[in-house]
Amino acid sequence: MDSTLSIDIARLSARLADLAAIGAIEGTEGCARLALTDEDKAGRDLVVTWMRDLGLDVTIDGIGNVVGVMAGANDGPPVMCGSHIDTVRTGGRYDGNLGVLAGLEIIETVQAAGITPLRPLAVAFFTDEEGARFPPDMLGSLVYVGGMPLEEALDIEGIDGAIVGDELERIGYAGPAPLPGPAPHAFVELHVEQGPVLEQEGVTVGAVDGVQGISWTEVIVTGQSNHAGTTPMSLRKDPGYVAAACVAFVRELALELGHPQVGTVGRIEFHPNLVNVVPASASFTVDIRNTDEALLQEAERRFDEFLRATAEAEGCTVETRVLARFEPVIFDPAVVDLVERTAAELGHTVKRMPSGAGHDAQMLARVCPTAMVFTPSRDGISHNPAEYTSPSDLEAGTNVLLHTMLQLANS
Ligand code: HGY
Ligand code: MN
Ligand code: MN
Numbered sequence: 001m002d003s004t005l006s007i008d009i010a011r012l013s014a015r016l017a018d019l020a021a022i023g024a025i026e027g028t029e030g031c032a033r034l035a036l037t038d039e040d041k042a043g044r045d046l047v048v049t050w051m052r053d054l055g056l057d058v059t060i061d062g063i064g065n066v067v068g069v070m071a072g073a074n075d076g077p078p079v080m081c082g083s084h085i086d087t088v089r090t091g092g093r094y095d096g097n098l099g100v101l102a103g104l105e106i107i108e109t110v111q112a113a114g115i116t117p118l119r120p121l122a123v124a125f126f127t128d129e130e131g132a133r134f135p136p137d138m139l140g141s142l143v144y145v146g147g148m149p150l151e152e153a154l155d156i157e158g159i160d161g162a163i164v165g166d167e168l169e170r171i172g173y174a175g176p177a178p179l180p181g182p183a184p185h186a187f188v189e190l191h192v193e194q195g196p197v198l199e200q201e202g203v204t205v206g207a208v209d210g211v212q213g214i215s216w217t218e219v220i221v222t223g224q225s226n227h228a229g230t231t232p233m234s235l236r237k238d239p240g241y242v243a244a245a246c247v248a249f250v251r252e253l254a255l256e257l258g259h260p261q262v263g264t265v266g267r268i269e270f271h272p273n274l275v276n277v278v279p280a281s282a283s284f285t286v287d288i289r290n291t292d293e294a295l296l297q298e299a300e301r302r303f304d305e306f307l308r309a310t311a312e313a314e315g316c317t318v319e320t321r322v323l324a325r326f327e328p329v330i331f332d333p334a335v336v337d338l339v340e341r342t343a344a345e346l347g348h349t350v351k352r353m354p355s356g357a358g359h360d361a362q363m364l365a366r367v368c369p370t371a372m373v374f375t376p377s378r379d380g381i382s383h384n385p386a387e388y389t390s391p392s393d394l395e396a397g398t399n400v401l402l403h404t405m406l407q408l409a410n411s
Pocket of ligand 2: 084095096129191358359
Protein backbone atom coordinates (compact mmCIF):
# COMPACT_ATOMS: atom_id res chain seq x y z
CA MET A 1 0.00 0.00 0.00
CA ASP A 2 1.53 3.33 -1.05
CA SER A 3 0.46 5.39 1.96
CA THR A 4 1.91 8.55 0.36
CA LEU A 5 -1.05 8.49 -2.07
CA SER A 6 -3.57 10.88 -0.49
CA ILE A 7 -6.77 12.62 -1.50
CA ASP A 8 -7.09 16.39 -1.89
CA ILE A 9 -9.19 17.50 1.11
CA ALA A 10 -9.63 21.04 -0.26
CA ARG A 11 -11.13 19.66 -3.46
CA LEU A 12 -13.42 17.29 -1.53
CA SER A 13 -14.51 20.08 0.84
CA ALA A 14 -15.26 22.33 -2.13
CA ARG A 15 -17.50 19.70 -3.70
CA LEU A 16 -19.26 19.15 -0.36
CA ALA A 17 -19.91 22.89 -0.17
CA ASP A 18 -21.11 23.12 -3.79
CA LEU A 19 -23.56 20.26 -3.29
CA ALA A 20 -24.71 21.63 0.08
CA ALA A 21 -25.56 24.93 -1.64
CA ILE A 22 -28.38 23.08 -3.39
CA GLY A 23 -31.34 23.14 -1.03
CA ALA A 24 -29.25 25.08 1.47
CA ILE A 25 -31.03 25.72 4.79
CA GLU A 26 -30.59 29.45 5.36
CA GLY A 27 -28.27 30.41 8.18
CA THR A 28 -26.91 26.87 8.57
CA GLU A 29 -24.35 24.53 6.98
CA GLY A 30 -27.13 22.08 6.18
CA CYS A 31 -29.37 21.34 3.25
CA ALA A 32 -32.80 19.94 2.42
CA ARG A 33 -33.13 17.72 -0.64
CA LEU A 34 -35.97 15.28 -0.01
CA ALA A 35 -35.95 12.40 -2.48
CA LEU A 36 -37.16 13.15 -6.02
CA THR A 37 -37.88 16.82 -5.32
CA ASP A 38 -36.56 19.59 -7.58
CA GLU A 39 -33.72 20.07 -5.09
CA ASP A 40 -32.83 16.37 -5.35
CA LYS A 41 -32.88 16.68 -9.15
CA ALA A 42 -30.53 19.65 -9.02
CA GLY A 43 -28.17 17.75 -6.74
CA ARG A 44 -28.30 14.71 -9.03
CA ASP A 45 -27.57 16.84 -12.09
CA LEU A 46 -24.51 18.36 -10.40
CA VAL A 47 -23.06 15.00 -9.32
CA VAL A 48 -23.73 13.44 -12.74
CA THR A 49 -21.90 16.38 -14.32
CA TRP A 50 -18.94 15.76 -12.03
CA MET A 51 -19.01 12.05 -12.94
CA ARG A 52 -18.99 12.85 -16.66
CA ASP A 53 -16.23 15.45 -16.18
CA LEU A 54 -14.14 12.60 -14.75
CA GLY A 55 -14.84 10.54 -17.87
CA LEU A 56 -16.84 7.93 -15.97
CA ASP A 57 -19.29 5.62 -17.75
CA VAL A 58 -22.55 6.81 -16.15
CA THR A 59 -25.66 4.60 -16.00
CA ILE A 60 -29.11 5.39 -14.56
CA ASP A 61 -31.56 2.60 -13.71
CA GLY A 62 -35.34 2.41 -13.43
CA ILE A 63 -35.47 3.56 -9.80
CA GLY A 64 -33.04 6.42 -10.47
CA ASN A 65 -29.87 4.89 -9.00
CA VAL A 66 -26.80 6.40 -10.71
CA VAL A 67 -23.48 4.54 -11.10
CA GLY A 68 -20.27 6.00 -12.53
CA VAL A 69 -17.55 3.52 -13.54
CA MET A 70 -13.85 4.13 -14.17
CA ALA A 71 -12.32 1.37 -16.33
CA GLY A 72 -9.69 -0.91 -14.83
CA ALA A 73 -6.94 -2.87 -16.57
CA ASN A 74 -9.41 -5.74 -16.75
CA ASP A 75 -13.16 -5.84 -17.30
CA GLY A 76 -15.53 -7.38 -14.76
CA PRO A 77 -17.44 -6.27 -11.67
CA PRO A 78 -16.07 -3.03 -10.15
CA VAL A 79 -15.04 -2.27 -6.62
CA MET A 80 -17.85 0.12 -5.76
CA CYS A 81 -18.24 2.86 -3.18
CA GLY A 82 -21.12 5.27 -2.77
CA SER A 83 -24.08 6.29 -0.65
CA HIS A 84 -26.94 8.76 -1.15
CA ILE A 85 -27.43 12.46 -1.89
CA ASP A 86 -31.06 12.77 -0.83
CA THR A 87 -31.45 14.26 2.66
CA VAL A 88 -34.02 14.62 5.43
CA ARG A 89 -35.79 17.99 5.74
CA THR A 90 -33.28 19.13 8.37
CA GLY A 91 -30.26 17.52 6.75
CA GLY A 92 -26.56 18.05 7.25
CA ARG A 93 -24.08 18.33 4.39
CA TYR A 94 -22.21 15.10 5.19
CA ASP A 95 -24.94 12.44 5.67
CA GLY A 96 -24.74 10.38 2.46
CA ASN A 97 -23.12 13.17 0.45
CA LEU A 98 -19.69 12.38 1.89
CA GLY A 99 -19.77 8.77 0.68
CA VAL A 100 -20.59 9.84 -2.86
CA LEU A 101 -18.24 12.81 -3.16
CA ALA A 102 -15.41 10.86 -1.51
CA GLY A 103 -15.83 8.37 -4.35
CA LEU A 104 -15.41 11.12 -6.93
CA GLU A 105 -12.38 12.43 -5.02
CA ILE A 106 -10.81 8.96 -4.90
CA ILE A 107 -11.25 8.43 -8.64
CA GLU A 108 -9.78 11.86 -9.41
CA THR A 109 -6.82 11.09 -7.12
CA VAL A 110 -6.23 7.70 -8.78
CA GLN A 111 -6.46 9.22 -12.27
CA ALA A 112 -4.06 12.06 -11.35
CA ALA A 113 -1.57 9.51 -10.05
CA GLY A 114 -1.76 7.65 -13.35
CA ILE A 115 -2.89 4.47 -11.59
CA THR A 116 -4.99 1.87 -13.44
CA PRO A 117 -6.34 -0.69 -10.93
CA LEU A 118 -6.78 -4.26 -12.14
CA ARG A 119 -10.55 -4.03 -11.51
CA PRO A 120 -12.80 -1.10 -12.45
CA LEU A 121 -13.70 1.40 -9.71
CA ALA A 122 -17.27 2.67 -9.35
CA VAL A 123 -19.08 5.33 -7.35
CA ALA A 124 -22.87 5.23 -6.95
CA PHE A 125 -25.66 7.22 -5.41
CA PHE A 126 -28.85 5.35 -4.58
CA THR A 127 -32.35 6.79 -4.69
CA ASP A 128 -34.33 7.70 -1.56
CA GLU A 129 -31.97 6.31 1.04
CA GLU A 130 -33.63 8.40 3.74
CA GLY A 131 -37.14 7.09 3.21
CA ALA A 132 -38.37 10.31 4.82
CA ARG A 133 -40.64 11.23 1.88
CA PHE A 134 -41.13 7.76 0.39
CA PRO A 135 -40.79 4.84 2.83
CA PRO A 136 -39.01 2.48 3.22
CA ASP A 137 -35.53 3.89 3.65
CA MET A 138 -32.77 2.53 1.41
CA LEU A 139 -35.44 2.15 -1.32
CA GLY A 140 -33.08 2.55 -4.32
CA SER A 141 -30.43 0.15 -3.08
CA LEU A 142 -33.14 -2.34 -1.99
CA VAL A 143 -34.44 -2.42 -5.57
CA TYR A 144 -30.86 -2.50 -6.93
CA VAL A 145 -30.15 -5.78 -5.10
CA GLY A 146 -33.50 -7.32 -6.01
CA GLY A 147 -35.06 -6.87 -2.56
CA MET A 148 -38.17 -5.19 -4.00
CA PRO A 149 -39.61 -5.42 -7.52
CA LEU A 150 -39.27 -2.16 -9.46
CA GLU A 151 -43.03 -2.05 -10.15
CA GLU A 152 -43.79 -2.15 -6.42
CA ALA A 153 -41.29 0.63 -5.71
CA LEU A 154 -42.66 2.85 -8.48
CA ASP A 155 -46.16 2.65 -6.92
CA ILE A 156 -45.09 3.86 -3.45
CA GLU A 157 -47.03 6.92 -2.26
CA GLY A 158 -45.13 9.55 -0.30
CA ILE A 159 -46.15 11.45 2.82
CA ASP A 160 -47.22 14.29 0.50
CA GLY A 161 -49.32 12.06 -1.77
CA ALA A 162 -46.78 12.00 -4.61
CA ILE A 163 -45.99 8.70 -6.35
CA VAL A 164 -42.40 7.49 -6.80
CA GLY A 165 -42.79 6.61 -10.50
CA ASP A 166 -44.40 9.96 -11.34
CA GLU A 167 -41.68 11.91 -9.54
CA LEU A 168 -38.88 9.92 -11.20
CA GLU A 169 -40.37 10.72 -14.62
CA ARG A 170 -40.90 14.35 -13.66
CA ILE A 171 -37.24 14.89 -12.68
CA GLY A 172 -35.94 12.85 -15.62
CA TYR A 173 -34.29 10.03 -13.65
CA ALA A 174 -36.31 7.00 -14.72
CA GLY A 175 -33.33 5.41 -16.44
CA PRO A 176 -32.87 2.41 -18.76
CA ALA A 177 -30.22 0.45 -16.86
CA PRO A 178 -31.52 -3.02 -15.86
CA LEU A 179 -32.73 -3.96 -12.37
CA PRO A 180 -31.62 -5.76 -10.27
CA GLY A 181 -28.30 -4.04 -10.92
CA PRO A 182 -25.04 -5.91 -11.57
CA ALA A 183 -23.39 -7.10 -8.35
CA PRO A 184 -20.10 -5.29 -7.66
CA HIS A 185 -16.95 -7.21 -6.78
CA ALA A 186 -17.15 -5.51 -3.37
CA PHE A 187 -18.86 -2.44 -1.86
CA VAL A 188 -17.43 -0.07 0.76
CA GLU A 189 -19.44 2.94 2.02
CA LEU A 190 -17.87 5.91 3.79
CA HIS A 191 -20.35 7.67 6.09
CA VAL A 192 -20.35 10.00 9.06
CA GLU A 193 -21.13 8.03 12.23
CA GLN A 194 -24.17 10.16 13.12
CA GLY A 195 -23.60 9.18 16.74
CA PRO A 196 -21.28 10.07 19.66
CA VAL A 197 -19.07 6.97 19.99
CA LEU A 198 -15.96 7.83 17.93
CA GLU A 199 -15.76 11.38 19.29
CA GLN A 200 -16.30 10.27 22.91
CA GLU A 201 -13.59 7.61 22.61
CA GLY A 202 -11.22 9.88 20.66
CA VAL A 203 -11.09 7.46 17.72
CA THR A 204 -10.68 8.72 14.14
CA VAL A 205 -12.05 5.83 12.06
CA GLY A 206 -14.89 3.36 12.53
CA ALA A 207 -14.58 -0.08 10.91
CA VAL A 208 -18.28 -0.82 10.74
CA ASP A 209 -19.12 -4.52 11.12
CA GLY A 210 -22.89 -4.36 10.76
CA VAL A 211 -26.17 -2.43 10.87
CA GLN A 212 -28.89 -2.80 13.50
CA GLY A 213 -32.39 -3.98 12.64
CA ILE A 214 -34.97 -1.33 11.72
CA SER A 215 -38.75 -1.37 12.24
CA TRP A 216 -40.94 1.51 10.99
CA THR A 217 -44.73 1.37 11.53
CA GLU A 218 -47.46 3.84 10.60
CA VAL A 219 -50.34 3.88 13.13
CA ILE A 220 -53.79 5.43 12.61
CA VAL A 221 -56.01 5.63 15.71
CA THR A 222 -59.66 6.53 15.07
CA GLY A 223 -61.94 7.86 17.84
CA GLN A 224 -64.83 10.31 17.82
CA SER A 225 -64.52 13.97 17.00
CA ASN A 226 -66.34 15.95 19.69
CA HIS A 227 -66.64 19.28 21.43
CA ALA A 228 -63.69 19.90 23.73
CA GLY A 229 -65.87 21.82 26.18
CA THR A 230 -69.13 19.98 26.43
CA THR A 231 -68.10 16.33 26.19
CA PRO A 232 -67.69 14.68 29.62
CA MET A 233 -64.32 12.93 29.99
CA SER A 234 -66.13 9.61 30.56
CA LEU A 235 -67.76 9.85 27.11
CA ARG A 236 -64.68 10.78 25.12
CA LYS A 237 -63.05 8.53 22.51
CA ASP A 238 -59.87 10.54 22.20
CA PRO A 239 -57.29 9.16 19.71
CA GLY A 240 -55.01 12.04 20.58
CA TYR A 241 -54.68 10.68 24.11
CA VAL A 242 -53.92 7.16 22.74
CA ALA A 243 -51.23 8.58 20.44
CA ALA A 244 -49.64 10.57 23.23
CA ALA A 245 -49.61 7.52 25.51
CA CYS A 246 -47.85 5.60 22.71
CA VAL A 247 -45.20 8.30 22.30
CA ALA A 248 -44.37 7.95 26.01
CA PHE A 249 -44.50 4.14 25.90
CA VAL A 250 -42.02 3.89 23.00
CA ARG A 251 -39.47 5.80 25.08
CA GLU A 252 -40.19 3.89 28.31
CA LEU A 253 -39.92 0.55 26.47
CA ALA A 254 -36.53 1.50 24.98
CA LEU A 255 -35.23 2.56 28.41
CA GLU A 256 -36.58 -0.64 30.00
CA LEU A 257 -34.98 -2.93 27.35
CA GLY A 258 -31.78 -0.92 27.60
CA HIS A 259 -28.98 -0.19 25.13
CA PRO A 260 -28.89 -0.69 22.14
CA GLN A 261 -32.74 -0.61 21.98
CA VAL A 262 -33.90 2.77 20.66
CA GLY A 263 -37.30 4.12 19.75
CA THR A 264 -38.98 7.34 18.70
CA VAL A 265 -42.19 8.74 17.28
CA GLY A 266 -40.97 11.16 14.61
CA ARG A 267 -44.22 12.13 12.87
CA ILE A 268 -47.61 12.77 14.48
CA GLU A 269 -50.74 14.38 13.06
CA PHE A 270 -54.19 14.97 14.57
CA HIS A 271 -57.31 15.45 12.52
CA PRO A 272 -58.90 18.02 12.42
CA ASN A 273 -56.03 19.43 14.54
CA LEU A 274 -58.04 22.27 16.12
CA VAL A 275 -57.82 23.68 19.62
CA ASN A 276 -61.45 23.03 20.61
CA VAL A 277 -62.08 19.68 18.93
CA VAL A 278 -61.45 16.25 20.46
CA PRO A 279 -59.60 14.70 17.51
CA ALA A 280 -61.40 12.35 15.14
CA SER A 281 -58.13 10.55 14.41
CA ALA A 282 -54.44 10.59 15.18
CA SER A 283 -51.73 9.18 12.90
CA PHE A 284 -48.12 8.69 13.86
CA THR A 285 -44.98 6.72 13.00
CA VAL A 286 -42.93 4.46 15.26
CA ASP A 287 -39.19 3.90 14.57
CA ILE A 288 -37.68 1.18 16.80
CA ARG A 289 -34.29 -0.48 16.31
CA ASN A 290 -32.01 -3.06 17.90
CA THR A 291 -28.90 -4.97 16.88
CA ASP A 292 -30.63 -8.14 18.15
CA GLU A 293 -33.50 -9.44 16.01
CA ALA A 294 -35.21 -11.31 18.86
CA LEU A 295 -35.20 -8.20 21.07
CA LEU A 296 -36.48 -6.09 18.18
CA GLN A 297 -39.38 -8.51 17.72
CA GLU A 298 -40.10 -8.35 21.47
CA ALA A 299 -40.16 -4.55 21.32
CA GLU A 300 -42.56 -4.68 18.35
CA ARG A 301 -44.83 -7.13 20.18
CA ARG A 302 -44.83 -5.12 23.41
CA PHE A 303 -45.64 -1.91 21.57
CA ASP A 304 -48.48 -3.50 19.61
CA GLU A 305 -50.00 -4.93 22.81
CA PHE A 306 -49.85 -1.53 24.52
CA LEU A 307 -51.30 0.26 21.51
CA ARG A 308 -54.29 -2.07 21.17
CA ALA A 309 -55.05 -2.22 24.91
CA THR A 310 -54.88 1.58 25.26
CA ALA A 311 -57.02 2.14 22.16
CA GLU A 312 -59.63 -0.38 23.27
CA ALA A 313 -59.88 1.18 26.74
CA GLU A 314 -60.46 4.56 25.04
CA GLY A 315 -63.09 3.19 22.67
CA CYS A 316 -60.87 3.78 19.64
CA THR A 317 -59.92 1.57 16.69
CA VAL A 318 -56.43 1.03 15.27
CA GLU A 319 -54.92 0.47 11.84
CA THR A 320 -51.20 -0.22 11.42
CA ARG A 321 -49.01 -0.42 8.29
CA VAL A 322 -45.37 -1.52 8.11
CA LEU A 323 -43.31 1.20 6.43
CA ALA A 324 -39.93 -0.53 6.70
CA ARG A 325 -38.62 -3.72 8.31
CA PHE A 326 -34.99 -4.79 7.89
CA GLU A 327 -33.24 -7.38 10.05
CA PRO A 328 -29.78 -6.67 11.48
CA VAL A 329 -26.97 -7.10 8.94
CA ILE A 330 -23.44 -8.41 9.55
CA PHE A 331 -20.80 -7.12 7.08
CA ASP A 332 -18.13 -9.30 5.46
CA PRO A 333 -15.46 -9.97 8.13
CA ALA A 334 -12.63 -9.97 5.58
CA VAL A 335 -13.59 -6.53 4.28
CA VAL A 336 -14.10 -5.20 7.81
CA ASP A 337 -10.64 -6.55 8.69
CA LEU A 338 -9.21 -4.81 5.61
CA VAL A 339 -10.77 -1.47 6.64
CA GLU A 340 -9.42 -1.86 10.18
CA ARG A 341 -5.93 -2.87 8.98
CA THR A 342 -5.79 -0.08 6.40
CA ALA A 343 -6.77 2.56 8.95
CA ALA A 344 -4.08 1.32 11.35
CA GLU A 345 -1.42 1.21 8.61
CA LEU A 346 -2.29 4.81 7.74
CA GLY A 347 -1.61 5.65 11.37
CA HIS A 348 -5.19 6.28 12.49
CA THR A 349 -6.94 5.08 15.65
CA VAL A 350 -9.74 2.71 14.61
CA LYS A 351 -12.62 0.92 16.32
CA ARG A 352 -14.93 -1.89 15.14
CA MET A 353 -18.53 -0.91 15.72
CA PRO A 354 -22.12 -1.44 14.52
CA SER A 355 -24.14 1.25 12.78
CA GLY A 356 -27.21 2.67 14.49
CA ALA A 357 -28.40 4.24 11.25
CA GLY A 358 -29.52 2.42 8.15
CA HIS A 359 -27.31 2.61 5.07
CA ASP A 360 -27.25 1.48 1.44
CA ALA A 361 -24.38 -0.83 2.40
CA GLN A 362 -26.81 -3.02 4.33
CA MET A 363 -28.54 -3.73 1.03
CA LEU A 364 -25.36 -4.24 -1.06
CA ALA A 365 -24.26 -6.75 1.60
CA ARG A 366 -26.92 -9.08 0.14
CA VAL A 367 -25.03 -9.37 -3.17
CA CYS A 368 -21.31 -8.79 -2.52
CA PRO A 369 -18.66 -8.53 0.23
CA THR A 370 -19.44 -5.23 1.95
CA ALA A 371 -18.29 -3.03 4.82
CA MET A 372 -18.36 0.62 5.91
CA VAL A 373 -15.95 3.29 7.09
CA PHE A 374 -17.15 5.80 9.72
CA THR A 375 -15.78 9.25 10.50
CA PRO A 376 -16.70 11.05 13.75
CA SER A 377 -19.70 13.36 14.06
CA ARG A 378 -19.22 16.40 16.27
CA ASP A 379 -21.40 16.02 19.39
CA GLY A 380 -22.87 12.94 17.68
CA ILE A 381 -25.32 15.17 15.85
CA SER A 382 -26.99 14.24 12.53
CA HIS A 383 -30.32 14.72 10.77
CA ASN A 384 -29.70 18.28 11.89
CA PRO A 385 -28.18 21.17 9.86
CA ALA A 386 -25.51 21.51 12.57
CA GLU A 387 -24.03 18.14 11.52
CA TYR A 388 -20.22 18.53 11.28
CA THR A 389 -17.08 16.50 10.69
CA SER A 390 -13.63 18.15 10.68
CA PRO A 391 -11.57 18.29 7.46
CA SER A 392 -8.83 16.17 9.04
CA ASP A 393 -11.37 13.46 9.94
CA LEU A 394 -12.90 13.68 6.45
CA GLU A 395 -9.43 13.31 4.95
CA ALA A 396 -8.60 10.32 7.17
CA GLY A 397 -11.83 8.51 6.36
CA THR A 398 -11.53 9.18 2.64
CA ASN A 399 -7.93 7.98 2.54
CA VAL A 400 -8.95 4.78 4.34
CA LEU A 401 -11.63 4.30 1.69
CA LEU A 402 -9.10 5.06 -1.09
CA HIS A 403 -6.59 2.46 0.04
CA THR A 404 -9.25 -0.11 0.96
CA MET A 405 -10.71 0.17 -2.54
CA LEU A 406 -7.31 -0.04 -4.25
CA GLN A 407 -6.40 -3.17 -2.29
CA LEU A 408 -9.73 -4.75 -3.22
CA ALA A 409 -9.28 -3.68 -6.84
CA ASN A 410 -5.78 -5.12 -7.10
CA SER A 411 -6.35 -8.32 -5.14
O1 HGY B 1 -33.17 6.04 8.94
C1 HGY B 1 -31.99 5.80 8.79
O2 HGY B 1 -31.36 5.15 9.59
C2 HGY B 1 -31.27 6.36 7.59
O3 HGY B 1 -30.87 7.68 7.89
N1 HGY B 1 -32.08 6.32 6.42
MN1 MN C 1 -27.13 8.40 5.41
MN1 MN D 1 -29.78 9.98 7.05
